[in-house]
Amino acid sequence: MFSSAVLFAFGIIASVNGFYSANDDVIQLDATNFDRLVIQSSDVWFIEFYASWCGHCQNLAPEWKRAATALKGIVKVGAVDADTHKSLGQQYGVSGFPTIKIFGANKRSPTDYQGGRTADAIVEQALSQLRTIVNERLGKRGGGGGGGSSDGSGGKDTVDLTDSNFQSTVLDSEDAWLVEFMAPWCGHCKSLAPEWARAATELKGKVKLGVVDATVHTQLAQRYGVQGFPTIKFFPAGRKDGQAEDYNGGRSSNDIVAWALDKHQASTPPPDVFEITGQADLDSNCAEKQLCIISFLPNILDCQSNCRNEHIRMLKKFGESYKRNGWGWLWVEAFRQPKLEESVGIGGFGYPAQVAVNARKGKYVVLKGAFSETGISAFLRELSTGRLTSPLVPLSGVADGKLPTIVDSEPWDGKDGKLDDVEDIDLSDVNFDDDDDFDMKKERVDL
Template identity: 55%
Template sequence: MKPLLLGVLGCSLLLSVEALYSPSDDVVELTPSNFNREVMQSDSLWLVEFYAPWCGHCRNLAPDWKKAATALKGIVKVGAVDADEHKSLGGQYGVRGFPTIKIFGANKNKPEEYQGARSSQAIVDGAMNALRSLVKDRLSGKSGSSGYSRQQSDSGSSGSSKDVVELTDDNFDKTVLQSDDVWLVEFFAPWCGHCKNLEPEWAAAATAVKEQTKGKVRLGAVDATVHQVLSSRYGVRGFPTIKIFRKGEEPEDYQGGRTRGDIIERALDLFSDNAPPPELVEILNEDVLKSTCEGSQLCVIAVLPHILDTGAAGRNGYLEVMIKMAQKYKKKMWGWLWTEAGAQMELESALGIGGFGYPAMAAINTRKMKFALLKGSFSETGIHEFLRELSVGRGSTATLGGGVMPKIHAVEPWDGKDGQLPVEEDYDLSDVDLDEDFEKDEL
């Protein structure tokens, strides 16, 4: 019995070490079971940290987060989500690294990302600024409604919110079956209690999924008591029934959870499964860099050796490695860029790349102006390890030189060929008068 007892005690001790917050703190512990009640249905402003217990940056933040929570007690709510344990909540709000801090203000469905420093004073200042903005909006008459509940039609049957598409016997084939997009379709009955419970979750998920997939995954709803041709065609026997439709394939039964986080997570998986890998783009000018990086959490940039050093075959080998990594990490929806050594010297200088030789790689968060450098090999294994560490918040980062993006020069695109050495001019020395002294010395 003693070894068993020691094992149990060891687990308890381990758990107590990993816990960043306790009930005695003023930080509210948030989970999928209480998040909707505490945050989404609250009139208060909330600051919510999404963290992982093993994350070093999260552990460093914890004392300041607790201090800020105490200072803001009764003014602004401060919470924390163990997003390593509750992945559905993290996925719902696009959390890709730790710690991530979100501000849930007037529109709880569209939280803002906190961009300030991680000290208690900066957190309090950020909270107060957000609170002033919230009060100002209320004074001006802005409602800030979250708008995630499906509206009721005059007939009493459930219609759809703005992002849940109402599907019928007449429009289903054209809207869903002939679409290139992926569809999650709920078959419901207005009198069904489970369907009513699903309503706000389905509508909230519809808005988030539409935004995060740029409309490539959509959520629809069919009143199966009215549109019985559809419900019969797809063998609907109970409510709610959810099916997944992809063009040219048989519909698939949805097997996931019924919270908005579960629905969003499954929708994003469907999106990434069907989406092509991101394009690998050469940095030709400033617009290319901006368009690729601004909409991505991370931008992965490779600086490849000069074409005279590798030839076309060598360069294509490096590009092939990057393309494979872009495919592997396509769910992250990062940007992928490359440039030739020496073409963008200001960028190389800002990243401190010169000391590591070529090829080199950096991952940049352009919103926070932070970057990390690949220290391992420029190979599938080395890059995978580098990006995997970054994706879970373990990578070592630094601030981009000057806190702004460096100047990007316009360059000609690579033509795909081997490099050519510059042609040297031939000089005719027959007409050149040699110095007499030089001639004598030579003689």
């Protein structure tokens, strides 16, 4: 009885301590071989730091063995009894069990594995890590398959972000960013992927969308407190201090776009209202925009500086209200650009006037209402919603549907207009005799 009990006890101890053996594909590591096998090698290593008394470690062991067998010859899978070899655990900051470290290209700076504890999840992350290293060696931006293209939220307009490029790509940029932290095994992340890609395309030029595989690029995940997937963070436009705001919108592309545009609008300065004095003004504020709003203001003699400035202030106010649309805003004095006026059906009378031009399509629509806050507000609302009372029509009298060439002119100096001085003629030296006066009168009568 006693011998049976002793043997049973030793069997328990053996099974607890013997998570891995020489018969497994898991490579057992300790202080004597760690530097030679791991640090000095060019292989990618997934290493578990465990303790023999740890129940979670015992549960992980069969999955770790399966992963090691599946990855044999591809990625090295090792294990360290950190309870016995405490110096190794301390060297790599191990404070709980099991802790899994990934020793990738930079062996001196391993990253924490934060994926699932199944063989499938471990293998998937190991292969993702390999893709990241291969793409970096090829000089490709981002982590390749480690980010979004295959399992995450990738698309042609999304950006793969990594521990190595996040600072330069996101934090050092002036752009606004929405960044998704995902895991390839995460079902919710897979559902989000097509919506994220569509949103990235729709937000192009306004807010950039990126993807981080948080199971590979664990430094970023730890920095931003990622605890579940997907986690989305917003980084506003302008200079960044590294802080991020949690995304709290829906997960459809429409929800993502609406939320991002609200943030974009709040952080974007209002557009200026530029006077058209040369071709560059039209090109940068009209040809490169979805729409441009062009106002034709009265001649300065008909609407002096106070009047004109009031018009411009009103236009700037509308520019602020509709800045999320990314429209261009322009004004020009009546008769200064006759070909431009002709191309959009303006000219000769009815100033001030306003048109909206889609330069890419070569079409325009004229403000039919009053040039007032009420009239312009209704016009812009129609443009913003796409529900126009009058449809856009093709530009008139132009080649290839393109806006006419602008004639260079001097910008307004901000002052009131003045009539040209007329030189007074001194008539004191002119003599009119009676005959002359008679003849003039006669001529007038004869007419």
